[in-house]
Amino acid sequence: xxxxxxxxxxxxxxxxxxxxxxxxxxxxxxxxxxxxxxxxxxxxxxxxxxxxxxxxxxxxxxxxxxxxxxxxxxxxxxxxxxxxxxxxxxxxxxxxxxxxxxxxxxxxxxxxxxxxxxxxxxxxxxxxxxxxxxxxxxxxxxxxxxxxxxxxxxxxxxxxxxxxxxxxxxxxxxxxxxxxxxxxxxxxxxxxxxxxxxxxxxxxxxxxxxxxxxxxxxxxxxxxxxxxxxxxxxxxxxxxxxxxxxxxxxxxxxxxxxxxxxxxxxxxxxxxxxxxxxxxxxxxxxxxxxxxxxxxxxxxxxxxxxxxxxxxxxxxxxxxxxxxxxxxxx
Numbered sequence: 423x424x425x426x427x428x429x430x431x432x433x434x435x436x437x438x439x440x441x442x443x444x445x446x447x448x449x450x451x452x453x454x455x456x457x458x459x460x461x462x463x464x465x466x467x468x469x470x471x472x473x474x475x476x477x478x479x480x481x482x483x484x485x486x487x488x489x490x491x492x493x494x495x496x497x498x499x500x501x502x503x504x505x506x507x508x509x510x511x512x513x514x515x516x517x518x519x520x521x522x523x524x525x526x527x528x529x530x531x532x533x534x535x536x537x538x539x540x541x542x543x544x545x546x547x548x549x550x551x552x553x554x555x556x557x558x559x560x561x562x563x564x565x566x567x568x569x570x571x572x573x574x575x576x577x578x579x580x581x582x583x584x585x586x587x588x589x590x591x592x593x594x595x596x597x598x599x600x601x602x603x604x605x606x607x608x609x610x611x612x613x614x615x616x617x618x619x620x621x622x623x624x625x626x627x628x629x630x631x632x633x634x635x636x637x638x639x640x641x642x643x644x645x646x647x648x649x650x651x652x653x654x655x656x657x658x659x660x661x662x663x664x665x666x667x668x669x670x671x672x673x674x675x676x677x678x679x680x681x682x683x684x685x686x687x688x689x690x691x692x693x694x695x696x697x698x699x700x701x702x703x704x705x706x707x708x709x710x711x712x713x714x715x716x717x718x719x720x721x722x723x724x725x726x727x728x729x730x731x732x733x734x735x736x737x738x739x740x741x742x743x744x745x746x747x748x749x750x751x752x
Contacts (some may be wrong), residue, residue: 431552431554432569435552435554436569438512438536438551438552440472441512442512443474443476444478444508445476445512445513447464447516448518448530449481450524450722451524451731452729453481453482453517455587456517456589456591457516457562458497459563459588459591460516460517460563462495462497462499462500462584464516464569465479466496466581467577478510480501481502483502486671488672488674489669490629490671491587491625494584496580503524503525508533511535511536512534512536512538513530513536514537515531516540517540518539518543519544520545520549538553540566542555542557542558542561542564542565543555543724544557544724554569558602560593560600560605561592563585563588564585564604564605567611571611577611579616581615582611583612583616583617586612586613589609590619590626594678595623599707599726600725600726633668634672636668637666637676638676638679641680641691642679652687653689653690654681654683654690655689655692656680657693657740658691659694659736660696670696677704677705681707687707688705688751690702694736700739701729701731702729702732702743703727706726712726712728712750713728715746715750718746
């Protein structure tokens with residue numbers, strides 16, 4: 423047993439890791455940079471320090487890793503949770519409050535001998551054997567960085583790069599209101615380990631295909647201010663992606679274009695999916711809690727950034743979301 427110093431909750435998860443021979447790690451459905459970065463960062467660290475263990479990285483959905491995040495070391499190690507047939511000794515859920523947010527990963531969670539959670543979203547109840555939840559943390563990746571430090575597990579360039587990507591993306595390049603001094607302390611530790619903020623920004627924010635920029639122009643042209651100008655709104659149809667030649671996994675940044683409208687308190691971006699559902703993204707600029715809107719629509723997230731999937735048309739999704747947004751913007 424390696425020496426451990428840290429909180430009792432961290433110590434319990436570290437104990438479960440040491441006792442397990444097979445470990446599966448999974449983030450939330452429709453994964454963003456933090457879900458992927460925290461899973462990868464933790465997974466690569468465990469593979470490095472425990473080479474005798476089988477550590478599997480799972481995707482909650484059957485979709486591939488979004489293009490913007492494929493630069494992260496180890497991103498090719500992910501496999502769909504639906505294809506994972508084992509019953510792991512330990513299932514670790516990252517960046518998701520409850521198993522209903524990990525889609526196909528839930529079946530693996532339920533088959534696992536023991537379960538653990540690292541997360542920064544609010545949860546009404548806990549379903550795992552051990553939980554480290556810090557709703558004040560800017561990103562789950564920051565929690566993983568602190569956990570690895572407490573465990574005295576050294577940071578490699580690969581692990582640090584993945585975790586820094588999670589922090590940069592969940593803070594909007596350190597622009598969102600969830601950015602704190604602790605956020606910068608975690609980021610500094612990762613940079614000290616070799617991670618490059620410039621590398622992350624170049625790959626995530628400055629390597630868009632021309633086809634994507636054409637789609638971005640369409641979304642920008644549709645932006646309108648609703649609810650007395652307090653909310654910015656736009657949308658994209660599945661046919662827009664097809665006509666522009668854009669893949670679904672390239673669309674993560676579209677909501678930030680809508681959020682950039684001056685003078686609004688929140689934004690709503692809706693994207694029609696090929697399966698007949700609509701993916702909704704919500705962002706807040708001030709102290710508004712858009713996660714409560716997402717939860718009422720069957721999704722989740724945290725105060726400043728949340729999402730949901732709606733069964734219906736874009737017009738129906740907007741009609742369902744608007745009155746809920748009106749409740750929080752007044």
